[in-house]
Amino acid sequence: MRTFLNWPKGFLARAALVLLLLTLMGGQISSVAAAPKPRNFTGSAQLMGSHFTITAVSADDSLAWRAIRAGLQEIRRIDRLCSYWDSTSQITQVNRAAGLHPVVVDQEVFDLIQRTLKLSTLSGGAFDITFAGGEKIYKFDRQEHALPAPEVVKASVARIDYRKVLLDPAKHSVMLQDKGMRMNLAGILQGYGVRRAQALLKQLGIAGGLINGSGDVSCWGRQADGSLWRIAIGDPAHPQSVSSWLTVSDVAVVTAGNYEQYFTVQGQQYGHIINPHTGYPATGLRSVTIICPDVELADGLDEVVFVKGPEEGLAFINRLKGVDCTLITNDGRTLTSRGMQVNYYKDAGQPASAATSSPKP
Template identity: 50%
Template structure:
């Protein structure tokens, strides 16, 4: 009898607690975001999870990874391996970490498939074009030709046996301005995802990569800026587990003799590119999208689309100087009105990197 009584009490306890648990609100995912200055530009890292502490820990780990990459690849930091390569141009090879060696190797492969439209040795260009308002006349053809003499990815000599890098000619330099942010975004995403963050975004001033879903369960949406009014969005792309990178000529340019010259320079000729206002590349890899956005801007609409259409898993959207919208063959373009980039609860931490 006593045993049955205790069994009754146990059942009553379990039923009561089950009922109370049913009445408790389910903990829903939230989005946590941090904005700060890294690699000389604005980075935004967002994590979607039900665990706030894990979110901030993952974001901090992502920031630390970006800082580590900057210390490795920056040509502006004298202690970086990239600076060591540049100091020894025309002198001797420099043995570097496998990570940097492989990044340079991938960069050279992109240079080959783009015919030099993308080239990390562009860092050696002599500045004859200035986009700070100081230019009053066009540089001479001789000045322009001389400005690109030290550029040439073919003269970046790689030795896989010892992971050494040799810049063949004195005065050569390499820099990762057109690929480094995309690589850093990839790595920060991987670090956060490996820590158990099911969804998020890493946005490096427009070099953006996403994974998972928003806190609401919706897809991520990426706004494509209107070149005529850069603070407005003219179209949206769905962006699930994808990278989206945009390169545009509408933010930095110079006008001389009634003509506008873009800040995007063709590394093969030294002249500003023309024909395209905006290039958006979509693929799974932010590093590749970063490099191809620059390359397609240089190649122009016809040659750029021809290249992208041959690359599996790569899509692009172009806006010409005549405001014509062109897309690659398989681009999934969606239009939304008044659709926010993110929705649901957002907790944000704004920070300046000091």
């Protein structure tokens, strides 16, 4: 019988090392098996006068909540920087100096304004951030009214003209050429806030998530169970319900509606989106949903389509690469762009069971 004293030299040391390695590996295997599974974490806040919801997918509770708080804080920062209503915002400073002198703004604000002007040029002025200079001649209270006189309507848009926004790239300054002009980024600011919050969450390590800024929805990655994101589109004929849905990832879905803020004239509804060329409310559409990779761009494009109307708006989207849309007309027809794929509910008025891209205020 062989005793320990007769084992080859160094055998016991090697055996002890092997035993130690097996023990360590066993601990690693146990730790991997016990690793927490990813979950969907959701936080929300009232920002920019709207309801924002951020969903982050993570196996780390602390990381998820830290990222959600950071995303909401980023949207809050952008609102303070660019709000039309905040007396200290840089947009308010530009408006106060209209017709007087340029105002130096942060590079971020300058770049955002510059992008909006490119969209104005692309759309032939259907999108115009100087719309705030227009006179408020309508009450969107869902009541019966008479249309204002033609001369009143024409005068109401006399100070609207994006071509009179003067930019100096060297000084990153902005000036409104005429006194009385006003700039308001509301038509694109929610989308920009969502885009910046999403970039921040990704930077912090959130590989999947969804941000909904009151109808401006952007998602990336997958849900905690591995499935794609399901986004519902509101039904104008049945408020608080949906007519169709998409299963998507790494895309933005933005919906604008013209059926919650309106007035009527002899039974015809006129919604709150104004054509900056004519001064009259845009007609022909009740709902516009834009699908494209950039939520900021989608936020501006829905207004462009509303102003252009069903046929011209659809043709405009069909000329853009990587952009699709679905439109619901005043008479209940659904129109889609060439590449649009959407799932329709068989019965109207289905309750929303997914992230809903409902009409923006």
